[in-house]
Amino acid sequence: MIKKKITFLNKKYQLGQSEDEKTPDTALTPLSIKEQLQSDDSDTGTPSKMALTPLKMSKFKIQHEKSKSSFAHGGRALVNRRDIFAEHPFRQLIFGQRTTQETLLKHIEYTKRGVTYAAKSLKPPSEKFLQQKQVDIPLKDKEKKILILDLDETLIHSCTSKEKSQVQLKTEDGQLLRFNVRPYLAYFLDCLSTFYQIFIFTASSPSYALALVDYIDPLEDKILGIFTRNHCLETKNGYFIKDLRILRDVDLKNIIIVDNLTHSFGFQLENGIPILEWTDDEKDQELKYLVDYLIEASQCEDVRDFNREKLKLHDLIDYIF
Numbered sequence: 001m002i003k004k005k006i007t008f009l010n011k012k013y014q015l016g017q018s019e020d021e022k023t024p025d026t027a028l029t030p031l032s033i034k035e036q037l038q039s040d041d042s043d044t045g046t047p048s049k050m051a052l053t054p055l056k057m058s059k060f061k062i063q064h065e066k067s068k069s070s071f072a073h074g075g076r077a078l079v080n081r082r083d084i085f086a087e088h089p090f091r092q093l094i095f096g097q098r099t100t101q102e103t104l105l106k107h108i109e110y111t112k113r114g115v116t117y118a119a120k121s122l123k124p125p126s127e128k129f130l131q132q133k134q135v136d137i138p139l140k141d142k143e144k145k146i147l148i149l150d151l152d153e154t155l156i157h158s159c160t161s162k163e164k165s166q167v168q169l170k171t172e173d174g175q176l177l178r179f180n181v182r183p184y185l186a187y188f189l190d191c192l193s194t195f196y197q198i199f200i201f202t203a204s205s206p207s208y209a210l211a212l213v214d215y216i217d218p219l220e221d222k223i224l225g226i227f228t229r230n231h232c233l234e235t236k237n238g239y240f241i242k243d244l245r246i247l248r249d250v251d252l253k254n255i256i257i258v259d260n261l262t263h264s265f266g267f268q269l270e271n272g273i274p275i276l277e278w279t280d281d282e283k284d285q286e287l288k289y290l291v292d293y294l295i296e297a298s299q300c301e302d303v304r305d306f307n308r309e310k311l312k313l314h315d316l317i318d319y320i321f
């Protein structure tokens with residue numbers, strides 16, 4: 001039997017109508033936030049100008065060590081090639097079995113920015129404001145954990161006019177959508193809908209989200225509902241934050257969010273998985289291998305303990321490249 005998808009698109013939470021309603025940022029320095037953060041993402045923007053130590057790529061170059069063995073060919077000592085990625089303290093932030101140095105370092109850098117911004121600049125909203133935004137969600141199984149998934153650059157990529165797209169479709173209001181679907185998405189939803197109650201949480205518009213979710217879950221039996229931009233908290237500098245506390249009466253120990261933008265789950269860093277952003281790589285394996293991680297997490301008493309131990313996001317704050 002096909003379950004009816006329940007959307008939250010009609011909930012009219014008027015966010016950001018006045019400065020008072022926006023969640024304030026705690027400035028690190030008087031000019032820090034505006035100068036350090038700049039939107040460059042299709043939905044909420046990645047804090048992109050946090051002061052970072054310039055990457056020292058040479059630290060991660062493959063190094064060759066002289067073999068201690070006396071065995072040699074033609075007078076040339078054998079060398080052992082070290083697996084520098086496996087040894088990297090944040091290798092776990094990419095789930096796929098293969099990655100490049102450039103991809104790994106870029107992802108770690110973006111994630112560090114998000115974590116640092118969340119830990120040092122985000123100030124949570126008032127209880128009263130939060131209560132106004134809370135929604136009841138239709139949980140079928142109180143024992144089953146909840147998986148919240150971002151859309152853009154996590155499950156799909158909306159193409160620009162210059163990019164070739166895998167899929168084209170029109171929204172109910174006539175808007176043409178051109179997008180790519182991340183490899184293993186169907187497998188991902190298929191597997192995890194057994195272990196989790198799955199919802200989408202996007203900072204994009206309702207009509208856009210509905211059209212995409214209808215496409216990726218055509219039988220409406222994997223995704224239970226959609227949270228959209230209206231459900232985000234908007235910071236004064238224009239970032240949309242997905243505060244998981246808007247799910248009324250849901251214990252945070254039972255919620256995981258997967259999002260390519262770390263600051264999106266900045267109020268609950270330990271509930272989040274900062275997935276590698278995706279646009280068109282047909283060999284991408286993140287969703288495939290994330291399945292294993294999430295199944296293991298679903299068996300834990302508290303997903304925050306599991307994420308803290310496995311991902312070590314807070315350690316990024318003091319990590320120097």
Ligand SMILES: [Mg+2]
Pocket residue numbers: 043150151152153154259260261
């Ligand atoms: Mg995204």
